[in-house]
Amino acid sequence: MNKLRTKSNIPILEIFGPTIQGEGMMIGRKTMFMRTAGCDYSCSWCDSAFTWDGTEKPIMYSPDKAFEEIYKIGGGGFDHVTITGGNPALIGQGMSELIDILHSKGISMGIETQGTKYQDWFSKSDDIVISPKPPSSGMVTDYTKLDFIINNIQSNKQNKSLKVVIFNEEDYQYAKNLHFRYPNIEFYLSVGNLTPYSEEDHTAELLRDLEKLCNKVINDPSLKSVKVLPQLHTLLWGNKRKV
Amino acid sequence: MNKLRTKSNIPILEIFGPTIQGEGMMIGRKTMFMRTAGCDYSCSWCDSAFTWDGTEKPIMYSPDKAFEEIYKIGGGGFDHVTITGGNPALIGQGMSELIDILHSKGISMGIETQGTKYQDWFSKSDDIVISPKPPSSGMVTDYTKLDFIINNIQSNKQNKSLKVVIFNEEDYQYAKNLHFRYPNIEFYLSVGNLTPYSEEDHTAELLRDLEKLCNKVINDPSLKSVKVLPQLHTLLWGNKRKV
Numbered sequence: 001m002n003k004l005r006t007k008s009n010i011p012i013l014e015i016f017g018p019t020i021q022g023e024g025m026m027i028g029r030k031t032m033f034m035r036t037a038g039c040d041y042s043c044s045w046c047d048s049a050f051t052w053d054g055t056e057k058p059i060m061y062s063p064d065k066a067f068e069e070i071y072k073i074g075g076g077g078f079d080h081v082t083i084t085g086g087n088p089a090l091i092g093q094g095m096s097e098l099i100d101i102l103h104s105k106g107i108s109m110g111i112e113t114q115g116t117k118y119q120d121w122f123s124k125s126d127d128i129v130i131s132p133k134p135p136s137s138g139m140v141t142d143y144t145k146l147d148f149i150i151n152n153i154q155s156n157k158q159n160k161s162l163k164v165v166i167f168n169e170e171d172y173q174y175a176k177n178l179h180f181r182y183p184n185i186e187f188y189l190s191v192g193n194l195t196p197y198s199e200e201d202h203t204a205e206l207l208r209d210l211e212k213l214c215n216k217v218i219n220d221p222s223l224k225s226v227k228v229l230p231q232l233h234t235l236l237w238g239n240k241r242k243v
Numbered sequence: 244m245n246k247l248r249t250k251s252n253i254p255i256l257e258i259f260g261p262t263i264q265g266e267g268m269m270i271g272r273k274t275m276f277m278r279t280a281g282c283d284y285s286c287s288w289c290d291s292a293f294t295w296d297g298t299e300k301p302i303m304y305s306p307d308k309a310f311e312e313i314y315k316i317g318g319g320g321f322d323h324v325t326i327t328g329g330n331p332a333l334i335g336q337g338m339s340e341l342i343d344i345l346h347s348k349g350i351s352m353g354i355e356t357q358g359t360k361y362q363d364w365f366s367k368s369d370d371i372v373i374s375p376k377p378p379s380s381g382m383v384t385d386y387t388k389l390d391f392i393i394n395n396i397q398s399n400k401q402n403k404s405l406k407v408v409i410f411n412e413e414d415y416q417y418a419k420n421l422h423f424r425y426p427n428i429e430f431y432l433s434v435g436n437l438t439p440y441s442e443e444d445h446t447a448e449l450l451r452d453l454e455k456l457c458n459k460v461i462n463d464p465s466l467k468s469v470k471v472l473p474q475l476h477t478l479l480w481g482n483k484r485k486v
Contacts, residue, residue, distance in 0.1 A: 020457045020471050027270065028431070028470035030460055077464030188271070203450065211479050214263045217273055221320030227271035228263050232473070236454050 010094040011037040011058035013051050013086065015069050016242040018078040022233030024129050024188050025161040026110060031080040032070050039086040040116055043137035045167065047196035047239070051086035063097035067105070080126075081109040089113040089122075096121035110159075114139075115146045122152065127159040130185075132178060134164055134171035136192070141174075143181075150182050160185060166213055167192035176223060189213060189228045196239055203235055251337040253309050254280040254301035256294050256329065259485040261321040265476030267372050267431050268404040269353060274323040275313050279331045283359055286380035288410065290439035290482070294329035306340035310348070323369075324352040332356040332365075339364035353402075357382075358389045365395065370402040373428075375421060377407055377414035379435070384417075386424075393425050403428060409456055410435035419466060432456060432471045439482055446478055 017032035037051050037058030050056040061069065070081060081102055088095060088111050099121055102109050110127030122128060130153075132146060133139045153160050162185050164175035171192070179187045191210045195202055210230045217228050237243040260275035280294050280301030293299040304312065313324060324345055331338060331354050342364055345352050353370030365371060373396075375389060376382040396403050405428050407418035414435075422430045434453045438445055453473045460471050480486040 018461050020461065026470075028472040030467060030469050030471070075464065077462075077467065079467040203446070207446065207478060210475075214479065218261050218263065219320075221318065224273060224320065224322040226273050227269075228273070229271040230475070232453075235450060235473075235478075236457065 008063055008094040008097055009060040010063065010066050010091055010098065012061050012066060012069075013037045013056055013058050014242060015066075015073050018074050019243055020232065020236075021082060022236075023190055023229060023231045024112070024131075024163045025159060025186065026082065026127055026129075027229055027232060029080060029082075030078060031082045031110075032074045032078050034066065034070060034081060034083050036083065036085045036088045036091055038090050040090065041087065041114055041133060041137070041139050043133050043139055045137065045192060045194070045196065047193060048084075048086070063094050063101055066094075066098055067101045079107050081107060082112070083109060084112045087113055087116065089117040089119050092119060092121075095119065096124070099124045112163075115149050116142060117145070118149045118152055122149075123156050123158075125158060128153060129161055129163050129188075131163040131165070134166065134174040136167040136171050150185060154184065161188055162186070163188040163190055165190045165192045167194070172216065179223070179226065183225075187226050189217065189226060191230055193231060193234055193239075198239060201238060206230060206234060251306055251340055252303040253306065253334055253337040253341065255304050255309060255312075256280045256299055256301050257485060258309075258312050258316050261317050262486055263475065263479075264325060265479075266433055266472060266474045267355070267374075267406045268402060268429065269325065269370055269372075270472055270475060272323060272325075273321060274325045274353075275317045275321050277309065277313060277324060277326050279326065279329045279334060281333050282329045283333065284330065284357055284376060284380070284382050286376050286382055288380065288435060288437070288439065290436060291327075291329065306337050306344055309337075309341055310344045322350050324350060325355070326352060327355045330356055330359065332360040332362050335362060335364075338362065339367070342367045355406075358392050359385060360388070361392045361395055365392075366399050366401075368401060371396060372404055372406050372431075374406040374408070377409065377417040379410040379414050393428060397427065404431055405429070406431040406433055408433045408435045410437070415459065422466070422469065426468075430469050432460065432469060434473055436474060436477055436482075441482060444481060449473060449477060 014035045018030050021029040021031050039052035108126040111125050112129040115130040115132050132141050214228050257278045261273050264272040264274050282295035351369040354368050355372040358373040358375050375384050457471050
């Protein structure tokens with residue numbers, strides 16, 4: 001019994017909320033967050049490096065126990081859960097079971113993943129954000145894998161989008177190429193946060209960077225069907241965790 | 244010939260863009276704006292009172308001429324037009340023709356209206372934001388009309404949402420009641436701008452109000468399926484017009 005259970009365990013680094021989703025397609029949505037441990041990437045500017053750099057240890061929860069914790073922490077005042085990481089796509093059976101439990105309680109959910117690994121349970125996710133990492137991350141996109149994922153989710157009815165965080169001109173070109181490669185999936189650009197661990201107020205800087213990115217897109221006739229967004233939580237709460 | 248044309252003329256107060264949509268369901272979207280003249284409301288805090296208070300005169304354009312102007316001003320670097328007011332739902336045949344022209348050019352469009360008047364062309368709009376005005380506006384919602392509109396757009400495939408601007412506690416209660424009355428339509432709360440004609444920098448104030456509204460929603464277990472958003476353009480560009 002215990003061995004069977006172990007197969008479904010999910011390595012969890014934090015559960016918090018309800019709060020307001022700060023970025024991408026679901027911006028503004030009241031949601032719980034569950035952050036899984038482990039990542040196949042190590043982006044230079046990762047704002048959640050504690051999920052993969054060994055500084056924090058995950059708790060292993062069965063899907064039932066994960067739901068129980070989400071429910072306890074959220075106090076019942078939510079109907080959506082955002083699962084992010086690390087890379088939640090590294091997890092198989094446990095995630096599939098957790099999604100079924102959430103749906104059975106009338107709770108919708110979404111995931112955010114960089115698009116390096118496909119899981120069958122992607123088709124059950126109510127919303128899915130694929131956020132490939134641009135050159136400034138230091139990571140290299142494997143287009144064979146990304147093509148496979150985009151092709152697989154393309155025909156699903158769920159809300160889906162591509163989101164790229166922009167730090168520099170090279171990132172912007174990378175994002176444009178992605179959009180031209182997958183023109184039929186909603187396309188979001190997000191402003192990069194250069195100081196994800198600073199405790200100072202960077203609001204003015206973040207808004208200035210957002211304005212620059214907006215102006216770039218406004219003046220770029222080759223980019224039309226695009227949404228440019230800030231990280232709302234960073235404007236509101238700085239780099240504080242668990243908000 | 245001229246008389247026939249007149250029937251379709253659209254009273255236009257401004258056309259600008261491309262820019263980035265600042266609020267609601269289409270937040271972040273690169274789009275052109277066309278603002279129609281005339282409103283059946285006169286909200287106390289209206290940020291576009293020049294559309295109805297007589298201070299500015301509209302130009303009357305045929306749908307063809309309106310498209311020509313949008314295209315000329317936008318320079319071809321767009322594929323979406325947002326039509327706002329004033330109340331664009333006051334306009335009949337001309338709007339229907341303009342939508343057909345836009346669609347024939349591969350351009351999608353959306354409207355924002357307060358939900359006081361239905362038009363058959365609503366069904367052709369790719370996105371539609373119904374933004375009933377809360378008590379602080381001084382306006383009174385006619386629920387017979389609003390029910391009719393919501394019922395009519397409910398089954399359409401287009402993106403649609405309800406959006407309420409919040410200035411105070413009474414507005415918040417009004418918004419909640421709306422959401423409970425129409426639970427199946429996406430529900431957005433937006434932070435009110437108390438100083439829509441000031442030239443000073445109100446960023447800190449606006450972010451503080453947004454934080455307050457977020458905290459209110461976070462701590463309200465009866466509000467679950469909701470999105471809380473700022474007016475991005477006001478954070479970026481203050482109260483400047485035509486951005």
